Amino acid sequence: MKGKFITFEGIDGAGKSSQHAWAVEHLRSKGIDVVSTREPGGTPLGEKLRGLLLSESMHLETEALLMFAARREHLAQVILPALSRGAWVLSDRFTDASFAYQGGGRGLELAKLQQLENWVQGTGSDAIQPDLTFIFDLPVAQAQERRNGTGTAPDRFEQEKLDFHERVRSAYLARAAEFAHRIRVIDARHTVADINNLLEKEIASLC
Ligand code: TYD
Numbered sequence: 001m002k003g004k005f006i007t008f009e010g011i012d013g014a015g016k017s018s019q020h021a022w023a024v025e026h027l028r029s030k031g032i033d034v035v036s037t038r039e040p041g042g043t044p045l046g047e048k049l050r051g052l053l054l055s056e057s058m059h060l061e062t063e064a065l066l067m068f069a070a071r072r073e074h075l076a077q078v079i080l081p082a083l084s085r086g087a088w089v090l091s092d093r094f095t096d097a098s099f100a101y102q103g104g105g106r107g108l109e110l111a112k113l114q115q116l117e118n119w120v121q122g123t124g125s126d127a128i129q130p131d132l133t134f135i136f137d138l139p140v141a142q143a144q145e146r147r148n149g150t151g152t153a154p155d156r157f158e159q160e161k162l163d164f165h166e167r168v169r170s171a172y173l174a175r176a177a178e179f180a181h182r183i184r185v186i187d188a189r190h191t192v193a194d195i196n197n198l199l200e201k202e203i204a205s206l207c
Contacts, residue, residue, distance in 0.1 A: 104171025
């Protein structure tokens with residue numbers, strides 16, 4: 001793979017989507033070919049699955065399977081072709097979100113998620129993994145306040161109670177400790193400008 005793969009993660013309301021948009025523009029301003037994408041979604045089929053995932057109630061395993069089905073399509077149609085032509089792929093969420101939300105939040109066994117990850121992303125040195133992941137971290141109550149301030153209707157995940165989001169947050173931090181070589185935890189209480197600077201430095205280390 002010639003390109004670089006960067007993912008943006010965190011609980012809802014931590015500000016990852018605006019930082020994702022900033023990083024896309026930052027890299028494009030340097031003349032880099034950037035593919036800006038998101039999960040669940042990123043392809044026509046994936047966006048349809050996203051619509052279902054964010055609105056329909058379903059068994060927790062169905063939810064995990066659909067997340068990975070959308071991811072399989074995303075890898076085939078968007079991520080892998082872009083990386084092989086040398087583009088940078090910046091995705092607003094990827095597999096760490098499945099471990100955080102379906103694993104931490106919903107309580108699905110991590111071994112089952114690991115099986116899906118192995119199936120969809122491969123194993124060993126050929127496995128597709130992000131080169132760099134940012135986890136935007138914020139106390140849950142603060143994230144909820146930020147979300148309430150946006151005035152948009154909460155989706156099925158955003159409607160979950162505080163303890164669900166606490167488990168998601170803890171699962172993200174556990175992932176960061178386990179995969180410290182690629183995951184950077186960003187304190188989302190910093191100013192936007194400070195966070196932009198941190199991102200700029202981390203991204204520069206990949207160039
Ligand atoms: P998000 O892009 O954060 O939505 P928004 O439009 O509100 O910024 O993601 C949608 C939701 O999907 C989010 O609450 C987390 C959830 N999600 C999972 O539960 N598992 C996953 O694997 C992914 C990629 C997302």
